[in-house]
Amino acid sequence: MTVKVNPPREIEVTLDKGIKGTIAVPHSVDSENAFAEGLAPSTHKMALILHGQGGHRNYCYQRHVAHALALELGIYSLRIDFRGSGDSAENIDSKKGRILKQDIEDIQTCAEFITDKLKNPLGISFVLSSIIGHSRGSLATFLWSIEQNEILKSDPSKAFIVPNIVNCSSRYQLHTVLDRYPIFDEEFQDLPQLCYRYGKTQVVSVPREELLSLYHADLSKLPGLSMDTSVLSIYGLEDTIVPIVDSAHFANALNRGPYSHRLELIPGADHNFYGIHPIETPGDEQDYNPNNLPLTSKKLVNYSQLVTSYIIKWLQPENELNRFYQSASTIGYVSRWKQVEGVSNFRDSGGWKITKPTFSIDSSIKPNLYVKPGYIYRCANTAYITEKGKKTLQELDIKVMFDLRSDGECAKAGVPQNLEKYGVKRVHAPVFSKDDYSPQLIALRYTNLMTSWSTYVHVYEDMLELGIESFKTVFKYIRDDGRPFLFHCTAGKDRTGIIGMLILLLLGVDKNTIAKEYELTTIGLKSDHPILKKDFIENVNHMKEKFGANASDIEDMIKQGRQDWTVENDGFQNLISSRYEAMLATIELFNEKYGNIIEYLKNQLGFSEDDIKVIYNRLIVSDELTFKNSSHITHQSHLAKF
Secondary structure, three states: OOOOOOOOOEEEEEOHHHOEEEEEOOHHHHOOOOOOOOOOOOOOEEEEEEOOOOOOOOOOOHHHHHHHHHHHHOOEEEEEEOOOOEOOOOOOOOOOOOOHHHHHHHHHHHHHHHHOOOOOOOOOOOEEEEEEEEOHHHHHHHHHHHHHHHHHHHOHHHOOOOOEEEEEOOOOOHHHHHHHOOOOOOOOOEEEEEEEEOOEEEEEEEEHHHHHHHHOOOOOOHHHOOOOOEEEEEEEOOOOOOOOHHHHHHHHHHOOOOOOEEEEEEOOOOOOOEOOOOOOOHHHHHHHOOOOOOEOOOOOEEOHHHHHHHHHHHOOHHHHHHHHHHHOOEEOOEEOEOOEOOEOOOEEOOOOEEOOOOOOOOOOOOOOEEEOOOOEEEEOOOOOOOHHHHHHHHHOOOOEEEEOOOHHHHHHHOOOOOHHHHOOEEEEOOOOOOOOOOHHHHHHHOOHHHHOHHHHHHHHHHHHHHOHHHHHHHHHHHHHOOOOEEEEOOOOOOHHHHHHHHHHHHHOOOHHHHHHHHHOHHHHOHHHHHHHHHHHHHHHHHHHHHHHHHHHHHHHHHHOOOOOOOHHHHHHHHHOOOOHHHHHHHHHHHHHHHOOHHHHHHHOOOOOHHHHHHHHHHOEEEHHHHOOOOOOOOOOOOOOOO
């Protein structure tokens, strides 16, 4: 369970419309040696934390969650006061109060602030990776998400699709508002409510119109929420404000597929996750607080730590990856993953929705565009492919295999033979031509691959500079030939991942999807772990023999002061990782250094605008134009629709 968290540095901000907020910065950003202190490296993710009716940004568990996200996951967060609450500006119309439409506008303002480096003070275009809402804040989040889902269908470039939503204590049966507020009584005009406002607790008037906006809210489209979004719901079993049965209604509405919804129930907790029995005696402690949770000033159990632990666990990278894997495992009804005997990590890189097309297409309608499926394939080492595996390549209609491995790797592991018999041509296009840059030996030269996922970006920066001829070879083929192709290195992870990134950036796939696609290698490479580790240990031992006494200095440089940390085990785990955050950081660096993908293709690879358009058009399809009569195109996902 998450324990007490030391506060990180926080930045007070004022957003458009007078919205006040607090950004919590990951602890590692301000640490002199984050590795030695065991701090999570900072990511390019930001969570938005929203309060409920009569609340503010620092009540209940909100601040505790923000600090835990910073410490344990390296995630930035923005927690706000909605307008009409806390320290934020007044409501647009005092007679209507804080209506839900206004809350939805505030969420939109926050989404734009988080994702635009020109608007937030940190100068980073963050991914809005999660929204954590309490009660009414969750309701507003769902209504905003439904709006974004509709925008996704008509203009994907303007839609925000948040992969993780945490729903705490929200109301589903909105007519039950009448059980709490007599809003249809003729004499009822407003409700006096004790709230924090402008630095002090005071009575605030809640107009009838504000409560009516809750009653009239429409969640009927919630079951159609994009499969790109997964939801965690948390409820206290002693909630007397929202009927506990609403947790089941949300579970039924949001269970759209594997891992799309999870429900956590907390016995003894009320609507705001406090206990209802004062702890006065040791017997009370045993009966009502067996987990020894902290108490409030009123001696009630404070379940904030438990709520926080559920959220942190759900947002762990491996759990996020598993949810993405489940939602993206097929392209329509066809498996993304291909079983090619003798080759691991083999998958189709097509089917992803293009949210921001690089070029417009000639059409009287605005079609939904996707990366062409059955055309771009990626995998790990093909040296051990069997005859049956080669037959599978033929069945997939793959015409060219780009081998990105170095000369040394090819000489050591070998290359597939007799591919021509199956209509496949092997093209050697090494990213690093002379040296052995297998994942094992590249890690010995680039300690960044063993130190942490957060230092991968330095290796990938080198690849973008040194791999120009290799990348040019692949893009020339796409321009001049246009038939299905395959590219791979040793693990199908780093060099393969960079080419995959360049292709998807060109097509206009969003960076969240690109980073998640890269992370799929974590799953695809599992079968090769024993072989990779055996070779890795051999190379580590060879290094120690070669450098003698100096080997310990290299190991210390990799360990960065971490205790109980070894190159053989922890370093290997970093080496084989394909963390989403590493690719996000690489995309950020790429855009800062080269401007954008078009500039990179022009200035670094030497392609003309016309060349790039030809490449682009070969790699996209439109469901309206190309798959117009396909009756099975019904998937609601942002990921794939074939």
